Amino acid sequence: MGSPPAGGVKVVGVALTSRNHNFFIGMEQGITEELAAQGYKADIQIAEDSAPTQQQQIDTLARKGVNAIIMVPAGAKEAIACVEIANKANIPIFCIDRRVTDPSAKVASTIETDNKAMGEEAAKYGVALLCKRKGLDPNKPEDLQKLTGKVVHLWGKPEASSAQDRAEGIDKVLKQTGLTVLKAFGNFSAKTSQEEMAPLLTANPNIELIVCHNDDNAIGAYNAILDIKKAREAANDPKRIILIGMDGNQPAIEKIRAGEIEATVSQEPLEMGKETVKQVKKVLDGGQPDKPYIPIRHTLITQKEANEMKGKLWSDQLKSTAK
């Protein structure tokens, strides 16, 4: 076992799954900023989405004798082994984004967004806009049943737990309507979404709403709409396809500000990172975390919010992206 670092400064190991998505970059920024604010030192490890790599990194952090570990699990099942390593070394471990549920693995606290609720909110907003267009009341179940037409549920990666949870929320809302749901798979990629949506839009010219699992999907769908229809109709044009994304990424936020995409349901990665560090501090100060599971809010961003909250949205505050 290594000895605790000299000088009395406590070190927090930060085991991230990757930097290949702004969501994780935002989370990292939230963690490092708050660690610095609390006077802790950060030891950052990136697992490149590999669970075995992450386990090695947690092992190394434990051997270095860090005071606490914050982990964004690379795999939900494999993370159990990581938590066990920390438990054995008596280091409190905190998880972000993914739950580790196993009786043998003790996580101090898990900070998460509710992906199912995000999916629900995205679909609800899309359905509400459709209802408004047709003079129906989205709060009346019988009016929802009267809502007919075609909607595309544009999936991300079918094997990703975030996609599955978001899908559950979207399906729950769409089931209560009379809408015909077409599925498509965009692989969380703009290119794939564009290539999949173009033939779908050609075969179904009467699609009225597209609910996407993330903003990359929404950007791809937006490009496919431009390809097929040549232009985006005005916001109040009944022929315009309503487009809803999720995550709150910068390119989508800019399209929302420009009135090209209707809305996104934004996560709060910066806040997730900061909240985790606050829980770490409570434990390192000798106390207990607030709760075993701490949900972080998500926000519907339409053109109004995108403009009003300019500079305050998480994607506006990212430092390490090139803009």
Added chain:
Amino acid sequence: MKEFLLKRLPQISLAVLILLLMIALASKQSLFLQSATAAQIFKYYSPMAMLALGMTFIILTGGIDLSVGFVMMLVMFVMAGQMRDHPQMSPLLALLWGLGAAVVVGLINGVSVAYARIPAFIVTLAVMVASYGVTSLISKNQAIGDLPPLFLWLGKTEFRFLGADFPIMSLVVIGTFGLSALLLNKTRFGRHLYAVGSNREAARLSGINVPRIELAAYLLSALCLWIAAWMQMGINRSADPKVALSDNLELNAIAIVVIGGTSLMGGRGGVSGTALGALLLSLIFYGLPLVGIVEPSYKKMIQGGIIFLGAIFDTLQRRFNKSG
């Protein structure tokens, strides 16, 4: 006549397969028969065809290039990154930076394979991973938008033909495939390329500068992937740092070449087969969602199945040639 047919067997069976697929798609979705289908297939799958064209030269020499997809992405980001970091730069110069990057990577692959005699498989695998690293460094995992008109021109410009908006990429693809066919069939370089692929030693003994021919194949492929990178930015209206990650671009290119009847051992095949292979794969990719089949699992199974089928054809044909 019989010999001609036998020699063309892979292409003929592929053409029949394409015809059957077209009939099946058309019977499920009448829209399929409109000229807009052809226009859209060119619109989305021209870069894939260009990568496959480059791969044809390499495989004809008996080589392979696993790096094409990721290098294409790298080239996109060299160009888009220049514009992002130096907004005053002439877009034409930025495009040439991309061509330069493509050539440099082509030289690394080509020199390692042709002169240092390192197996192509391992060189290009290494280059594939390294290019991804460089791409993430430039992109910082962020798409680059607001590209100048010249960057979007190749992928976005359309012309009216048969009542549909065809992308000018269709002309580029047809033109480059035509030129490549001429290069392979009508020039000394083409004959030498086939000779190197058929039998490296015999080619060397007959006085052909074997490494130079092999290097040329990798450089021709670099040129193709630069064009593909330029196209892709126009299609997606941005440089997307996930382009090579979400689809197996190199696998598609290899699948197209192999199902087109070009032998993985080199020396046999050509551009016409690659054109048919590209048509088959893009018909599947575009056609399945058009008739309502969207499960990504099928796409993966088809990608794998086509390579497998092509490899079986290739082996059977080699056996047949030996015994006949």
